[in-house]
Amino acid sequence: KIRRDFNLGYNYAKLQTYLCVVISFSLICPLVSIIGLAFVLIKYTVDKYLMVYKTGSCGSYSSATHYTSAYFTVFSGILLQVFMFMYAIIFFGLSDGRTILSGVVILVIIVVLVTKLLEYTYRYLFPSPPGERDYITQPGIGNLKNAYC
Numbered sequence: 001k002i003r004r005d006f007n008l009g010y011n012y013a014k015l016q017t018y019l020c021v022v023i024s025f026s027l028i029c030p031l032v033s034i035i036g037l038a039f040v041l042i043k044y045t046v047d048k049y050l051m052v053y054k055t056g057s058c059g060s061y062s063s064a065t066h067y068t069s070a071y072f073t074v075f076s077g078i079l080l081q082v083f084m085f086m087y088a089i090i091f092f093g094l095s096d097g098r099t100i101l102s103g104v105v106i107l108v109i110i111v112v113l114v115t116k117l118l119e120y121t122y123r124y125l126f127p128s129p130p131g132e133r134d135y136i137t138q139p140g141i142g143n144l145k146n147a148y149c
C-alpha cells in the first residue's frame with residue numbers, strides 16, 4: 001500500500017473557507033448555519049480520520065498556518081458585521097437605531113484594525129532588543145509539527 005501524507009495546509013484552508021462562508025451568510029439565510037454546521041463537523045471528522053488512521057502523518061507545516069487560520073476566522077466575523085450593516089441599511093434605512101449601532105460597531109472594528117496595523121508597523125520598524133522575545137514577529141511556541149497526529 002502507498003501511504004501518502006495528509007495535506008494539512010490544504011484541508012485546513014478548505015475547512016476555514018467553509019467556516020467563513022457559514023459565518024458570513026448565516027444572517028442572510030439562517031438555514032446556512034444549520035447545514036453549514038453539519039457539513040463542517042462531518043468534514044472535520046473525515047479529515048481527522050484520514051489524518052490519523054489512513055495516512056499516519058500530517059506532513060509538514062509551519063505554525064504560521066494556525067495564526068493565518070485565526071486571522072481568517074476573525075475576518076469572517078468582520079465580514080458578517082459588514083453584511084449586517086448592509087442588511088440594516090436596505091431594510092431599515094439610515095436613520096434607524098439598528099443601522100446606526102451597526103455602523104458604530106464597524107467604525108470601532110476599523111479603529112481596532114488600524115491600531116493593530118500601526119502596532120505591527122512600529123514593531124517592524126523598531127524591533128525589540130536581542131534576548132527579549134517578540135511575540136508578534138516570532139509567532140508560535142515550540143515545535144507544533146505533529147501536534148495533531
